[in-house]
Amino acid sequence: MGENGFRSTRRTKIVATIGPATCSEEMLETLATSGMNVARLNMCHGTHDWHTAVINRIRKLNKLKGFSVAIMLDTEGSEVHTSELEQPLKAEVGEEFVLTIRDPKTVEGSAIGVSYDAFVDDVQVGDLVVVDGGMVSLEVKQKMGPDVKVEVVDPGIVLSRANLTFRRNGHLVRARNSMLPVLSSKDWLDIDFAIRQNVDFIAVSFVKSADVIKNLKSYLNSRADKVIEVIAKVESHDSVPNIEEIVEASDAVMVARGDLGAQIPLEDVPSVQKEVVVRCRQAGKAVIVASHLLQSMIEYPTPTRAEVADIADVVRQRADALMLSGESAAGAYPEKAIGVLRAVATRIEEWCRQEKHGQIVLPQLTDRLDGRVSEELCASAAQMANNLNARAIFVYTRRGYMANFLSRCRPDCPIFAFTDKQDVRQRLNLRWGVMPFRLDFGADPEENVDRTFALLKRRDLVQKGDLVVVVSDIRPPNEDVVRSVQIRHVP
């Protein structure tokens, strides 16, 4: 059996966007078996019924096949985008068509709807309308009431609900969107849907500052039965100066390079990516690098060498996760694309361990003694595991904190995390290096450890005689938390 997410010891996690190419039961299982750790549902597309069906299929797979694929719902956000198209529209140089705030069906000729009513007021003749960060560029020729006539200057394909940005004299025009809320009324309906569906993560598009994250987190705290982690997407021009507070407020961050590259100069994207990855790791927050990792594989079965180098760079930066968008949602080779991520990640991780690459100074996270003890314990356990060349770290954790602290240290060996809750297990599946398992804890800690040794031996993840580091912070009922680190040999 190949890598299947829970047997593998790949450290960098894989998020895959689910779309028409991958929404069937069969394809979802193929992706899970190939290593998908988190399934992303983009609320820019599909109905609630469509998303419900996908979620149910993933839940069924987790239950019947023992996967722990987590579910991420990604909000649409209220940036300006095109309407739903019956089919992708091929735009050739010099061709003219109409962008409209009316129903495009009521317009004669070739028309595309635009989601933002003030579009026609804001736009000026000569402006450049950039579709999906440069897939197509259109020049504004004429304003005609609710319609705007445009001419194609850079050809390409316009997809449904493509994102639109505007440039005037070579500069991004920003005034227009600043009045739009980060979370629209539709986004709030989608968030309520996410709560009803008990998803694991909500990713917020076009975050500008920490405020929206704090607001959403308090909303979720008051409504949701279980923890739903909030992922801030760094893709808005306005988010860049506020990265520190955004990281602080969020549970995880996504570098959404697709839209980010349309909002800031392309050449600035790599340094913003690096900054976000490092800050997240220092702050103990998960970080996902997304978009265009394997763009060419939407159409072709092999990646470009430059794409492989880009993936290698993300892995070397020790981000928690790599994310596929169109490659898995609508591409011709979703399984092969995951295979490339897996192979490159595994190889580069090995290289990082050999070269002792990617070590950074980790600041203290909290002043509270309780938290300090956990942090220090995990840092020492990770250090010990490296120095002793341990086969694995075992961690017993109810809420996942200790597993998260261990992951932040990016130890050389895998972290096998045992929790008694499936939702904690799923959330841990986004964390670098953590292989999460569900286990009903018995009263006797020693017996728990023995059971997990037996479990992982059966799966060939450890062998008799292996040296392992065992970390525990299980709180017995009505007792003080007992935290320990032990060095053991697998019996």
Ligand SMILES: Nc1ncnc2c1ncn2[C@@H]1O[C@H](COP(=O)(O)OP(=O)(O)OP(=O)(O)O)[C@@H](O)[C@H]1O
């Ligand atoms: N649920 C879906 N139904 C139909 N098509 C989808 C769906 N999800 C994704 N796609 C297709 O896959 C392409 C890429 O997917 P993705 O959702 O990652 O877009 P993105 O532009 O990267 O994300 P965002 O819209 O958040 O910026 C989309 O343009 C769309 O054509």
Ligand SMILES: CC(=O)C(=O)O
């Ligand atoms: C993933 C996403 O939203 C982007 O790259 O724009």
Ligand SMILES: [K+]
């Ligand atoms: K989105």
Ligand SMILES: [Mg+2]
């Ligand atoms: Mg985006």
